[in-house]
Amino acid sequence: xxxxxxxxxxxxxxxxxxxxxxxxxEPELGVGELSRRLNLPKSTVFRLLSTLExxxxxxxxxxxxxxxxxxxxIGLANNVIAYADVRRVARPHLRxxxxxxxxxxxxxxxxxxxxxNLEQFVPPRRLVMRVGWVGRRMPVHTVSVGKALIAFLPEExxxxxxxxxxxxxxxxxxxxxxxxxxxxxxxxxxxxxxxxEELEEGLHAISAPLYNHEGEIxxxxxxxxxxxxxxRERIEEIAPQVVQTAHQIxxxxxxxxGP
Amino acid sequence: xxxxxxxxxxxxxxxxxxxxxxxxxEPELGVGELSRRLNLPKSTVFRLLSTLExxxxxxxxxxxxxxxxxxxxIGLANNVIAYADVRRVARPHLRxxxxxxxxxxxxxxxxxxxxxNLEQFVPPRRLVMRVGWVGRRMPVHTVSVGKALIAFLPEExxxxxxxxxxxxxxxxxxxxxxxxxxxxxxxxxxxxxxxxEELEEGLHAISAPLYNHEGEIxxxxxxxxxxxxxxRERIEEIAPQVVQTAHQIxxxxxxxxGP
DNA sequence: GCACATCGTTCCACGACTCGGCACGACCAA
DNA sequence: TTGGTCGTGCCGAGTCGTGGAACGATGTGC
Numbered sequence: 001x002x003x004x005x006x007x008x009x010x011x012x013x014x015x016x017x018x019x020x021x022x023x024x025x026e027p028e029l030g031v032g033e034l035s036r037r038l039n040l041p042k043s044t045v046f047r048l049l050s051t052l053e054x055x056x057x058x059x060x061x062x063x064x065x066x067x068x069x070x071x072x073x074i075g076l077a078n079n080v081i082a083y084a085d086v087r088r089v090a091r092p093h094l095r096x097x098x099x100x101x102x103x104x105x106x107x108x109x110x111x112x113x114x115x116x117n118l119e120q121f122v123p124p125r126r127l128v129m130r131v132g133w134v135g136r137r138m139p140v141h142t143v144s145v146g147k148a149l150i151a152f153l154p155e156e157x158x159x160x161x162x163x164x165x166x167x168x169x170x171x172x173x174x175x176x177x178x179x180x181x182x183x184x185x186x187x188x189x190x191x192x193x194x195x196x197e198e199l200e201e202g203l204h205a206i207s208a209p210l211y212n213h214e215g216e217i218x219x220x221x222x223x224x225x226x227x228x229x230x231x232r233e234r235i236e237e238i239a240p241q242v243v244q245t246a247h248q249i250x251x252x253x254x255x256x257x258g259p
Numbered sequence: 260x261x262x263x264x265x266x267x268x269x270x271x272x273x274x275x276x277x278x279x280x281x282x283x284x285e286p287e288l289g290v291g292e293l294s295r296r297l298n299l300p301k302s303t304v305f306r307l308l309s310t311l312e313x314x315x316x317x318x319x320x321x322x323x324x325x326x327x328x329x330x331x332x333i334g335l336a337n338n339v340i341a342y343a344d345v346r347r348v349a350r351p352h353l354r355x356x357x358x359x360x361x362x363x364x365x366x367x368x369x370x371x372x373x374x375x376n377l378e379q380f381v382p383p384r385r386l387v388m389r390v391g392w393v394g395r396r397m398p399v400h401t402v403s404v405g406k407a408l409i410a411f412l413p414e415e416x417x418x419x420x421x422x423x424x425x426x427x428x429x430x431x432x433x434x435x436x437x438x439x440x441x442x443x444x445x446x447x448x449x450x451x452x453x454x455x456e457e458l459e460e461g462l463h464a465i466s467a468p469l470y471n472h473e474g475e476i477x478x479x480x481x482x483x484x485x486x487x488x489x490x491r492e493r494i495e496e497i498a499p500q501v502v503q504t505a506h507q508i509x510x511x512x513x514x515x516x517g518p
Numbered sequence: 519g520c521a522c523a524t525c526g527t528t529c530c531a532c533g534a535c536t537c538g539g540c541a542c543g544a545c546c547a548a
Numbered sequence: 549t550t551g552g553t554c555g556t557g558c559c560g561a562g563t564c565g566t567g568g569a570a571c572g573a574t575g576t577g578c
Contacts, residue, residue: 007305007527009274009310009565010564011536011565012270012311013310015268017314018403020335022338030555031554031556032554040538041539042556043537043556044536044537044556046266047266047536050265050266050556052275054272060555065555069339070304071368072375072394073336075376075396076281076332076338077337078393079282079283079392079394080327082318101369111330118330134334134337135331135333139324266556269534269565291526302527302566303565305526305528307563310526325523448566
C-alpha cells in the first residue's frame with residue numbers, strides 16, 4: 001500500500017473497511033457483526049452496506065439477511081491491469097509447477113512494504129488447505145517472495161523499506177535488519193529466497209524473482225507448504241525447478257539474461 | 260444489481276463511480292478526466308482517490324500522475340464466494356469449448372435485470388478481440404445468456420423482470436414483451452437461447468443454462484462471436500455441443516435430470 | 519527562453535450530509 | 549410466551565465533506 005497519506009474521506013474509509021472484513025473463511029457477515037468488528041454503530045454500518053449494495057459491491061443473502069461481497073468486484077478486479085501481463089504469462093507455468101510438486105504455488109508482487117499474492121495454485125489433493133491467499137498482504141521480511149522481491153533493490157529503496165522495526169510474526173521471524181541484509185546477500189548469490197516458519201509456524205517456502213524485458217524484478221513466484229513436508233532438504237531439491245520456472249516466465253516476458 | 264434502494268452515502272456512491280470509471284480500454288485516468296466524466300470538482304475527485312489509494316483500491320502511476328485500479332481489488336474479488344463453485348467447476352469446460360470452437364465462451368449469472376459475465380475464455384488466435392467483458396452487465400432481454408437465465412423463471416418473477424419498457428440497444432433488440440415471451444417458449448423447447456445482433460450490431464451468440472443439484476438455474480454459458488463467422492447455420496451446428504457442455508457442468512454440480 | 523495551458527494538489531469557509539442514539543417489527547430459541 | 553438479537557428506519561446535532569480558488573509543476577508551442 002502507498003506510504004504517502006493524503007486527505008481521506010471517513011465514510012469511504014469505512015466502506016473499504018467493510019469490504020475488507022469479508023474473507024473466504026467468513027464470506028457472510030451481518031450488520032451486527034460488522035458493527036462489532038469495526039466498532040461502528042449498526043445504523044452507520046447499515047447505511048454503508050446499503051450504498052455498497054446499490055453499487056453492486058456487496059449483496060444481501062435474502063435467506064439469512066446477511067451480506068456478502070458482490071459480483072461487481074469481479075468486474076473491477078478484471079479491470080486491474082497492473083501486473084496483468086505477468087499474471088497471464090505466469091498462470092500456466094504456476095499450474096504446472098503446482099501439479100508437479102504437489103504444493104501450493106503463488107505469484108506475488110511488492111506493494112509498499114508488503115508482498116501481495118496475486119495468483120495461487122493449489123493442487124487438487126491439497127484443496128482443503130490454505131485457500132483465500134489471493135490478495136493477502138504479508139510484510140516483505142517475513143516471506144520468501146518478499147525477500148526475493150527486495151534483494152535486488154537499489155540501496156536507497158532498500159533502506160527506506162527496512163526503516164523502522166521489523167515486526168516478529170513468529171519466534172523465527174528475522175527482526176534484525178543486519179541479519180536480513182545478510183540473508184538478502186545469500187538470495188542474490190543463490191538466485192532464490194527461502195522462509196522457514198517466519199510468517200507462520202510450520203510453514204516453509206521458497207521463491208524466485210521474475211524479470212521483465214527491461215531486467216526489472218516485477219514479481220516473484222513461490223512454492224509453499226507445511227514444514228514437515230517441505231523440509232529444508234526438500235527445498236534444496238526443488239530449488240532448481242523453481243528457479244527454472246521463474247526463468248521461463250521471465251523469458252516469455254522478454255527478459256534476456258547474460259551479455 | 261439490487262432493485263431495492265435503501266439509504267445511501269453520497270461520498271461512497273461517488274467513490275464507487277470512480278472505481279467503475281476505469282476499464283480495460285482505459286485503465287489509467289487522471290483527476291481532471293475523472294472530474295469531467297463524473298461531473299465532480301477536481302478537489303472532490305482528488306480526495307476520493309486519495310482515500311481509495313490509502314485503501315489499496317486505486318494506485319497512482321508515479322510516472323504519469325494518473326490513477327489506475329489497485330491490486331487489493333484482486334483480493335476482494337477472490338473473496339467473492341457467490342458463484343464460486345459454478346465458476347470453478349465450469350472453468351475447464353469453458354476453456355475446452357473455447358479452444359474447440361475458436362470463439363469466445365463466457366459464464367454469466369442473473370443479477371437484478373442484468374446478465375453479468377463472471378468468466379470469459381477467448382481462444383489464443385482471437386485474443387485481440389473483445390476483452391474486458393468480465394463484470395460487464397447486459398440487460399437480460401438483449402443477450403442469449405439473459406434469455407437462457409429467465410426462460411424457466413416462475414411467472415411472477417418473469418413478470419417483474421419484464422415490467423417496464425425493454426430498451427432497444429440495436430434495431431434488432433426485442434422490445435415487445437410478447438415477442439420476448441414467445442422467444443422464451445422456444446428457449447424452453449430447445450434447451451438453448453440465441454441472440455442475433457440484439458446487444459451489438461454484428462454479434463451473435465448461443466447460450467445454455469446451468470443447473471445446480473436442486474435443479475435451479477444458477478448460471479448460463481454462452482458462445483459468442485461476429486455474425487459473419489457465427490452464422491445462423493453455424494449456431495445450429497454447435498448447439499448440441501453447447502447444450503452438452505452445459506449439461507456436463509450441471510452434472511458435476513450434482514444436477515440429475517430425468518427419471 | 520518565455521508565455522500559456524493543463525495538470526495534480528492544497529487550503530479553507532460553510533452548510534449539506536453523515537452520524538449515531540433510539541426505537542421499531544421480525545424472527546428465533548428456550 | 550418471553551427474551552434476546554437481528555436488520556431497518558427516523559431525526560436532531562454537528563462533523564465532515566464539499567467545491568471554489570489558488571498554487572507549483574510540467575509540457576508545449578512560438
